[in-house]
């Protein structure tokens with residue numbers, strides 16, 4: 001079996017677009033439909049298995065407008081895989097690309113309404129998500145989609161059900177809490193219940209969402225710099241929620257007060273929470289024309305680019321090398337096309353507030369001739385859009401080669417599989433489900 005062999009004879013692996021604790025996500029090309037899709041791959045030899053559960057949940061929430069479309073799943077000698085709709089950037093990377101690393105109130109509210117609906121849809125099919133965080137929401141890029149309240153195109157979809165748990169019994173009852181539960185989730189966004197080893201319920205997903213809102217609006221959480229979950233828990237308990245809402249509209253206090261009022265089995269009033277956000281949206285005179293921060297950033301970048309072009313600043317750009325501090329971020333981006341290659345690379349890294357994967361840069365350097373067109377496209381994209389995703393620098397061919405190296409160890413044929421089941425022993429991922 002080789003990785004140049006398309007999965008199920010149909011999906012050809014292109015570049016890597018995501019990496020998490022549970023799996024790697026690649027962009028694939030569907031030879032049948034000629035569209036791109038995403039594949040999440042989980043090594044079969046991993047101790048912890050989460051993909052089977054993820055597939056189950058994803059298939060159950062297919063009616064939700066806030067989930068990626070399930071396409072197929074299967075397994076080969078090395079991986080279990082899930083093929084799904086290719087979404088756009090996740091909310092964590094979008095926020096980090098904003099000049100102050102914050103979202104405006106309007107963007108937070110627009111996203112918030114959708115995130116509540118997405119969480120509600122997961123709960124409605126009987127599951128808790130248990131890992132609500134910004135990187136587990138990604139934008140659907142299709143321009144055809146419009147939300148019912150007329151907000152801009154691009155739904156915010158919930159992803160990654162690797163830590164989900166069924167909270168409803170087969171009789172439709174709420175499962176009783178277990179005495180003691182191990183920590184689940186991501187420490188920064190976990191509810192205090194989770195730190196305290198308590199059984200989680202629907203309210204806890206909303207606690208994580210509340211923390212996310214604070215992070216969106218303020219750029220960080222008070223425990224941002226802490227690594228140990230015990231220290232994070234201590235700080236969470238020290239901070240009053242009302243203190244965290246300081247300088248924020250009063251509805252955020254009402255928001256957490258509602259969550260605080262919920263008992264273990266209570267169904268959150270999702271509609272009420274959405275209404276709090278939409279009321280705030282209108283109170284601040286935002287409307288259907290109010291754009292997302294990244295749309296504004298893109299527009300600013302484009303217009304600055306054309307201004308700069310008009311003034312022929314690019315011609316004198318080399319003289320500005322190393323003295324760009326007094327320029328705005330987007331102006332820096334626009335100027336970048338005029339600088340020598342090394343400067344471009346370093347400045348792009350700094351200005352985007354991100355570090356490109358080292359091997360990507362090295363690869364890029366080693367294959368300069370081969371990749372020069374690709375690089376030019378990226379510089380061009382920065383000039384056009386003001387945003388570039390580090391993943392865009394990945395060379396699809398190299399990614400496939402890397403994979404192929406790994407796969408050389410493996411002999412034998414890829415097993416064909418029906419899309420309805422992945423043959424994974426349930427017991428092997430019980431540590432995650434329980």
Ligand SMILES: Nc1ncnc2c1ncn2[C@@H]1O[C@H](COP(=O)(O)OP(=O)(O)OP(=O)(O)O)[C@@H](O)[C@H]1O
Pocket residue numbers: 017018019020021022023024025038040068084085086087088089090131135136138159160161162
């Ligand atoms: N369908 C998709 N389309 C586009 N990008 C995706 C898709 N699914 C996942 N990603 C990207 O890959 C990243 C990691 O995916 P995911 O969270 O599912 O993996 P994980 O291994 O469970 O991660 P973690 O350990 O953080 O929980 C996401 O943050 C997102 O940016």
